Amino acid sequence: MEITKRREIFFLSELRAIACIAIVILHTFYAVSVYAPDHTARIAALTTRNLMMWAVPCFVMVSGALLLDSAREVTYRKIFRKYIPRVLAALVLFSVVFQIFDDATGESSIQFKTILYGLQNAVTGSGWKHMWYLYLITALYLLLPFYRKIAASLNSKDTYYLLSVYPVWCFYHCCQCCKHLQKNRQHSIFVFIASIPFIFSWVMLLCRNAFAKSRG
Known part of the structure; x- marks a missing residue:
């Protein structure tokens, strides 16, 4: 029971770490979309941001x-x-x-x-x-x-x-x-x-x- 509980907590920690990376990507590409040189680049940046929502x-x-x-x-x-x-x-x-x-x-x-x-x-x-x-x-x-x-x-x-x-x-x-x-x-x-x-x-x-x- 204790081993199962530890595995669950470890799984949640892994999930949280992946979500942290996704949030960094989200905010990075939001900033990229603001300063994108053209419409195509802006769409690409916003698409990447939306995939991290x-x-x-x-x-x-x-x-x-x-x-x-x-x-x-x-x-x-x-x-x-x-x-x-x-x-x-x-x-x-x-x-x-x-x-x-x-x-x-x-x-x-x-x-x-x-x-x-x-x-x-x-x-x-x-x-x-x-x-x-x-x-x-x-x-x-x-x-x-x-x-x-x-x-x-x-x-x-x-x-x-x-x-x-x-x-x-x-x-x-x-x-x-x-x-x-x-x-x-x-x-x-x-x-x-x-x-x-x-x-x-x-x-x-x-x-x-x-x-x-x-x-x-």
Whole structure:
């Protein structure tokens, strides 16, 4: 049992490492697309970037597989004293750092108000775009106790039902978002959509364990 658990954790570590490489590629080719010399180069760069879009959901799935494990003790104290403060600290720090970088490389000079603007960006979410992931993780941590209750109460019938309904709902809802919703309205439902891979990873882990037991 312990060996199996270690293999699962090692597998998740490998998955996370591959996702890290994919994220570097994603951001690199996004920058390449901005400064591409012609339309063909821009399309090629954007295509490469889009092929790496699985990386962030992969990180969310790894988090779900680890944090929704019933053998893992996750208390309110741990959530509010360890998980969330760690994310918020990174959010505030890098919001200020990026604002300093913007002022240092732009027309504005670095002043005391640079720090204030950085703090404002952290609160309002108006800083660099890739910081959205920290807001997402914070929201998932806040909802984690409820997700754990859902995962703990699933039986095999519920698992198969969830596996069949969620992908269909996700596809339909994403199509509706692209068709009808404005950008600012998409943000209000983004956390709910992003919770899908978070829970889905745990469901797949349950299915794999159930399959292994049936074979054993």
